[in-house]
Amino acid sequence: xxxxxxxxxxxxxxxxxxxxxxxxxxxxxxxxxxxxxxxxxxxxxxxxxxxxxxxxxxxxxxxxxxxxxxxxxxxxxxxxxxxxxxxxxxxxxxxxxxxxxxxxxxxxxxxxxxxxxxxxxxxxxxxxxxxxxxxxxxxxxxxxxxxxxxxxxxxxxxxxxxxxxxxxxxxxxxxxxxxxxxxxxxxxxxxxxxxxxxxxxxxxxxxxxxxxxxxxxxxxxxxxxxxxxxxxxxxxxxxxxxxxxxxxxxxxxxxxxxxxxxxxxxxxxxxxxxxxxxxxxxxxxxxxxxxxxxxxxxxxxxxxxxxxxxxxxxxxxxxxxxxxxxxxxxxxxxxxxxxxxxxxxxxxxxxxxxxxxxxxxxxxxxxxxxxxxxxxxxxxxxxxxxxxxxxxxxxxxxxxxxxxxxxxxxxxxxxxxxxxxxxxxxxxxxxxxxxxxxxxxxxxxxxxxxxxxxxxxxxxxxxxxxxxxxxxxxxxxxxxxxxxxx
Ligand code: ADP
Ligand code: GLC
Numbered sequence: 001x002x003x004x005x006x007x008x009x010x011x012x013x014x015x016x017x018x019x020x021x022x023x024x025x026x027x028x029x030x031x032x033x034x035x036x037x038x039x040x041x042x043x044x045x046x047x048x049x050x051x052x053x054x055x056x057x058x059x060x061x062x063x064x065x066x067x068x069x070x071x072x073x074x075x076x077x078x079x080x081x082x083x084x085x086x087x088x089x090x091x092x093x094x095x096x097x098x099x100x101x102x103x104x105x106x107x108x109x110x111x112x113x114x115x116x117x118x119x120x121x122x123x124x125x126x127x128x129x130x131x132x133x134x135x136x137x138x139x140x141x142x143x144x145x146x147x148x149x150x151x152x153x154x155x156x157x158x159x160x161x162x163x164x165x166x167x168x169x170x171x172x173x174x175x176x177x178x179x180x181x182x183x184x185x186x187x188x189x190x191x192x193x194x195x196x197x198x199x200x201x202x203x204x205x206x207x208x209x210x211x212x213x214x215x216x217x218x219x220x221x222x223x224x225x226x227x228x229x230x231x232x233x234x235x236x237x238x239x240x241x242x243x244x245x246x247x248x249x250x251x252x253x254x255x256x257x258x259x260x261x262x263x264x265x266x267x268x269x270x271x272x273x274x275x276x277x278x279x280x281x282x283x284x285x286x287x288x289x290x291x292x293x294x295x296x297x298x299x300x301x302x303x304x305x306x307x308x309x310x311x312x313x314x315x316x317x318x319x320x321x322x323x324x325x326x327x328x329x330x331x332x333x334x335x336x337x338x339x340x341x342x343x344x345x346x347x348x349x350x351x352x353x354x355x356x357x358x359x360x361x362x363x364x365x366x367x368x369x370x371x372x373x374x375x376x377x378x379x380x381x382x383x384x385x386x387x388x389x390x391x392x393x394x395x396x397x398x399x400x401x402x403x404x405x406x407x408x409x410x411x412x413x414x415x416x417x418x419x420x421x422x423x424x425x426x427x428x429x430x431x432x433x434x435x436x437x438x439x440x441x442x443x444x445x446x447x448x449x450x451x452x453x454x455x456x457x458x459x460x461x462x463x464x465x466x467x468x469x470x471x472x473x474x475x476x477x478x479x480x481x482x483x484x485x486x
Pocket of ligand 1: 359
């Protein structure tokens with residue numbers, strides 16, 4: 001099958017979160033299954049390309065007041081996957097992908113509309129796929145355009161669309177006059193299409209027009225059909241319940257495993273855990289607290305600082321945490337509210353709450369390797385990748401039982417020796433605190449703790465199985481359409 005991925009970020013070219021890891025890994029797994037996969041990405045200032053050739057010099061993108069002309073670069077093949085880049089410096093040659101601390105870029109609708117139209121125009125020339133697989137609101141206009149403005153284009157007659165929701169909290173909401181600006185028809189501005197409380201909602205458009213909708217864990221696929229987690233789109237999703245499913249993300253163990261990790265001080269494995277202690281010393285050093293007692297449990301956090309991630313629970317129990325025999329190493333950046341929270345904790349107890357406000361991939365790996373536990377108290381978590389990485393590094397996850405966190409972590413039971421981590425359900429500071437107490441209690445018995453670590457390290461969340469699930473969906477969509485000429 002010919003599959004085109006449309007997404008706004010992808011490792012190693014651009015990344016703000018887990019979406020980039022998924023778009024970097026799933027196409028490779030599909031290529032290994034024998035499919036032809038191309039990935040279209042915006043070319044940002046951060047995107048480093050060597051020897052990219054200009055394939056299409058001038059693709060015309062209409063806006064109501066002017067035409068814009070972008071080019072398409074050939075990024076070459078990586079692990080059997082073809083990469084293309086939409087190059088339009090006025091939109092993408094900027095400091096960040098989506099916005100700065102001052103807020104989102106005001107022209108994000110135009111930026112990602114240009115990107116989505118360019119994907120369609122370029123693939124008409126470079127090869128129309130059997131499937132467009134689109135991800136999150138930034139590529140949501142691909143299915144919308146395909147079933148509206150491009151409906152009569154014979155070249156796409158056999159093309160189906162799959163849309164994956166990585167996070168329903170980000171929908172791409174814009175004022176109504178965005179529609180004419182983007183040359184989209186006004187009849188999209190209805191409740192069953194893109195209208196949402198008086199605004200234009202890109203994600204809702206994708207939910208209305210895609211042939212199939214997936215999300216990144218089974219639990220999250222159920223949660224987003226409820227008011228608590230659906231961010232107002234639960235009704236739309238319930239209406240499409242038989243074309244919505246959850247497929248758990250895999251992870252790339254070439255990048256994330258303690259045997260192969262090029263960022264860590266010493267490799268280690270379930271058979272020989274000696275290196276982990278060295279990684280722990282190194283971690284304390286990285287955070288400038290090398291004098292801390294290395295036998296104290298270290299709790300790691302690597303995260304975007306966003307409401308989704310549940311850090312208000314940490315604020316609630318900060319005083320209790322400060323009294324516990326632990327060290328917390330925190331890496332992240334994002335909302336000022338949480339940055340301030342962690343900065344205050346760090347100021348009050350610098351040896352207990354070690355902090356680096358940054359985006360730092362090498363340090364993220366060193367935390368995975370050096371910490372004893374990994375904390376993710378998320379309010380909601382579509383899949384979550386860090387807890388899956390943590391399992392492989394023998395770094396025991398302490399998580400809230402939501403979305404992918406619930407699907408990937410089994411609660412530890414010392415009586416049976418089964419389980420891989422600790423989880424709590426009720427979104428409250430006291431539930432989090434008692435679960436941390438439970439983990440610290442378990443940590444005291446180092447021989448059963450080792451069993452718990454090994455349970456996690458033995459789990460396999462590689463992409464092979466999930467990629468096959470996607471292929472089943474792609475194949476299911478094909479017979480409903482006229483047989484492909486290809
Ligand atoms: P989300 O996509 O919601 O941010 P995930 O757990 O799916 O959450 O993925 C987060 C990814 O981003 C992981 O690969 C994680 O290591 C990385 N990451 C998040 N924050 C940082 C940071 N400050 N520095 C380095 N990597 C980070
Ligand atoms: C989103 C979610 C995260 C998920 C990632 C990749 O950013 O917040 O839970 O793991 O996408 O699917």
